[in-house]
Amino acid sequence: MKGVLLSGGSGTRLRPITHTGPKQLVPVANKPVLQYALEDLREAGITEIGVVLGNKGREEIQEFLGDGSEFGVEITYIVQGNPLGLAHAAGCAKDFVGDDDFVMYLGDNILQQGIGELVESYRAGDYDAGIALQAVDDPRQFGVADVDDTGTVTRLVEKPDDPPSNLALIGVYVFSPLVFDAIERIDPSWRGELEITDAIQLLLDDGRRVDSHVVEGWWKDTGKPEDILEANRLALENLDGAVEGTIEEGAEVTGSVDLAPGAVIEDGAVVRGPVAVGSDTVIGEGTYLGPCSSVGPNTTIENAHIESSVVIGESEITTSGKIVDSLIGRNATVGTAEGLLPEGRRLVVGENSHLRL
């Protein structure tokens, strides 16, 4: 079985963070989102992986993944270019996949429990496709599956007004090479994209068997800033922190703390886990770093109060104002305006930024 990891898409909903890089490299618990999917594939025994690249952030993704050897996998790049839909992305992988079955994994999705059970369930039966499902509150916003008692899919509906179930399709699929024939036979949808649900529906219409697996544990599509913060919270709660950095005497540290090599929690700082602190970052005196925060590498934080936030890295934060539920991009400086006249905040804000002051 091979893996096809989708790493295209424009990331518009994550601007301004995605002005300078692809959304798949935004860190969650100090690890790029894409790496979670790669590790899930590897843990399911899939080491031959095709990485589909779009128009944006190609070089960054190639630089991060390299040939895959650092992650214990072998990577082939597939340049899709124009974002013509998930089925187009899959179709571009045809030569790479050959006669194998394959898992297609959306590179901006994170699943708590990986994909082992989905792959097992597919392998256990005589299926031509397998889809991952999760119960959602409002299925009308999703692709929804109708399944029988054995989990075999009977029908798929895209964003239905009257959903047949509350089981939404999430970003992982298993396919036999038969899907390529179905993709050849579908046309772009009204939005100009080749839809993977249309290809799966065609398999069903052909009498092919499509398996479903309801994914236990959380699942997160990290398309928006609030999703990144939520995924970060969930991932930190899962994380067994390793203290490889230094906790100075006099620092008050409770809960799970993941401290990378070279990181320091200084005397006089208060840290309440779960938190992750990247390499060579200093959590300085007078700082409160609260639960569900990740601070990336090479960052200095002094006299600040930060909680439930992601600081991507290479930054300096010395404001006395409280920072909560925030996503702070690379190379940011957040200082204090205290004592400056005239009184007021001083901002240099990039395009498409969102601030609540």
Add this chain to the structure above:
Amino acid sequence: MHIITHTCPSCGTVVAANELESDRVMKCPGLGCDTVLRFEDLPAEDREHFLENRDQYQI
């Protein structure tokens, strides 16, 4: 929809036809690969199909 790709003979990197056509001639995007890929490397019928249905491959 007929999806047309070209696989680099040196490194296995796959490039979609829309990408090849927009550049006509490109250095293979595979890491450390210097092979030159051309739209003309595609079989004649694929090229013809692509050019006739070009709108489908743009967005």
